[in-house]
Amino acid sequence: MLLKDKVAVIYGAGGAIGGAVARAFASEGAEVFVTGRNLAPVEAVAKEVVAAGGSAEAAEVDALDEQAVDRHLQYVVDRAGRVDISFNAVGIANTKIVGVPLAELDAGQFSQPITAYATSYFLTARLAARRMIPNKSGVIMTVTALHSRTGLPLVGGYGPAMAAKEALTRDLSAELAPQGIRVVGLRPQGMPETRTIREFFEPRAKAGMTWEQFQEFGASRTHPRRLMTLGEMANVAAFMASDKASGMTGTTVNLTLGSLDD
Ligand SMILES: NC(=O)c1ccc[n+]([C@@H]2O[C@H](COP(=O)([O-])OP(=O)(O)OC[C@H]3O[C@@H](n4cnc5c(N)ncnc54)[C@H](OP(=O)(O)O)[C@@H]3O)[C@@H](O)[C@H]2O)c1
Numbered sequence: 356m357l358l359k360d361k362v363a364v365i366y367g368a369g370g371a372i373g374g375a376v377a378r379a380f381a382s383e384g385a386e387v388f389v390t391g392r393n394l395a396p397v398e399a400v401a402k403e404v405v406a407a408g409g410s411a412e413a414a415e416v417d418a419l420d421e422q423a424v425d426r427h428l429q430y431v432v433d434r435a436g437r438v439d440i441s442f443n444a445v446g447i448a449n450t451k452i453v454g455v456p457l458a459e460l461d462a463g464q465f466s467q468p469i470t471a472y473a474t475s476y477f478l479t480a481r482l483a484a485r486r487m488i489p490n491k492s493g494v495i496m497t498v499t500a501l502h503s504r505t506g507l508p509l510v511g512g513y514g515p516a517m518a519a520k521e522a523l524t525r526d527l528s529a530e531l532a533p534q535g536i537r538v539v540g541l542r543p544q545g546m547p548e549t550r551t552i553r554e555f556f557e558p559r560a561k562a563g564m565t566w567e568q569f570q571e572f573g574a575s576r577t578h579p580r581r582l583m584t585l586g587e588m589a590n591v592a593a594f595m596a597s598d599k600a601s602g603m604t605g606t607t608v609n610l611t612l613g614s615l616d617d
Contacts, residue, residue, distance in 0.1 A: 356384035357597040363440035364388045364431055366418040366479050369396025371549035371585060372498050373444030377401075379589035380596065381409030385440065388431050390416035418445045418475045424482050432486055440596045441483035443497040445475045449554035452511045454561075465512040472516040473523060480527055484536060491535035494596050495527060499542045499607060501615045509558045517542075521607045528605030539595045540607035544583040544614060545573050578613030 363380045367373040368389035374396075381387045381404040389404075389411055391397040397413040404411035412434075416427045431438050452468050480495045487493030502510055503517035521540055528538035545552045547570055556569045564572075574581050591610060594600055609617055 357593050357599060358440075359384035361385040361439040361596070362388070362431065362435040362437055363442065363596065364390065364428065364438055364479075364483070365442045365444060366390050366416065366424075366475070367392075367443065367445035368400055368413075369393060370444060370446050371546065371551065372446070372543075372588065373442070374400045375585040375589040376442055376444060376592045377411065378404060378407070378409075379586075379593045380440070380442075381411055382407065383593045383597070385596075386410040386435055388412050388414065388427075388435075390414050390418070390427060392417050418443065418479055419471060421478050421482070424478055428482050428486055437490055438483055438486050438493065440494045440496065441479055442592070442596070443476050443479045445472070446551055447471050449513070449551060450557065452513050453555060454509055454558035455511060456509065457511070460511055468512045468516040469519055473519040476520050476523055480523070480538070484527070484531055487536050488531075488534050493536040495531070495536060495538045496592065496596060497524065497540050499540055501542060501544070501611050503542065503607075504615055510555075524607055525605050532604045537601070537604035539600070539603050539605075541588065541592055541595065541610055542607045542615075543588045543610040544577060544612045546583050546585050546588065548585055573614075576614040577611070581612070583610065583612060 358380055363385045365373050365377050368377050369391035377387045377389050377400050389397045389400050394415040401411035401413035414427055416423050447468055476497050499517040499520050502514035503521050524538050524540040559569050
């Protein structure tokens with residue numbers, strides 16, 4: 356098992372990526388503490404993990420609330436002895452972000468995802484790092500999207516938000532890797548099972564595109580001519596969180612199936 360006895364905290368675990376990562380981490384032997392802004396979806400993930408023979412505990416934690424994140428991390432350390440992995444999978448509803456041309460976008464609407472994504476990642480990473488530094492060990496992870504590195508229309512501040520998170524991954528690593536802590540992001544291709552991709556589809560639907568055409572367009576840009584699955588993304592997440600990936604830090608793994616060159 357890749358993550359036997361590792362203690363992992365996942366933020367936004369009630370969502371598609373956070374839930375898939377929690378299941379993959381647990382199936383590789385990690386004790387997972389799943390958190391979300393609302394308790395019900397994270398409780399469902401925890402129940403699923405436990406029913407499959409894994410170890411999981413759910414808690415309501417707003418990943419933009421510094422005190423709440425700090426209190427929960429202290430609870431994890433008191434209960435499990437340490438925190439080995441922090442994974443920020445928080446996603447802000449794209450319906451509030453996408454669909455308006457930049458030329459018409461309000462400044463507040465533009466900056467909202469940049470502030471929220473970067474601040475949430477910063478807070479969860481910083482508070483985990485403070486617990487990891489004394490152990491000289493730990494892995495801090497998050498997820499971004501190809502918008503960080505390529506120009507796409509009608510996505511408001513989402514691209515700058517993703518680019519900010521990738522920059523923060525590099526900077527966190529530059530400061531924390533000398534203290535034994537790796538920082539690694541994942542940049543997956545769109546996964547059509549998720550509500551996120553449905554939200555990105557909405558403006559195109561209004562312009563007359565069908566769901567099938569939207570998926571075919573995304574797939575046509577990849578080398579295998581298909582989109583990614585949550586399971587594929589989560590398997591890479593488990594490997595990157597494991598000691599087998601000790602050579603990876605200060606970078607974002609390009610999981611775009613060839614649609615974005617390094
Ligand atoms: N899905 C994809 O194909 C894909 C591909 C590449 C990158 N990404 C990126 O990966 C991230 C996660 O995507 P996803 O598809 O898993 O999104 P999702 O299914 O919408 O999940 C996001 C989760 O984050 C929670 N959340 C929002 N604000 C929070 C906060 N302040 N504190 C704690 N939890 C909070 C949401 O809770 P509520 O339901 O209460 O809002 C939701 O459970 C997003 O940044 C997304 O853009 C997604």
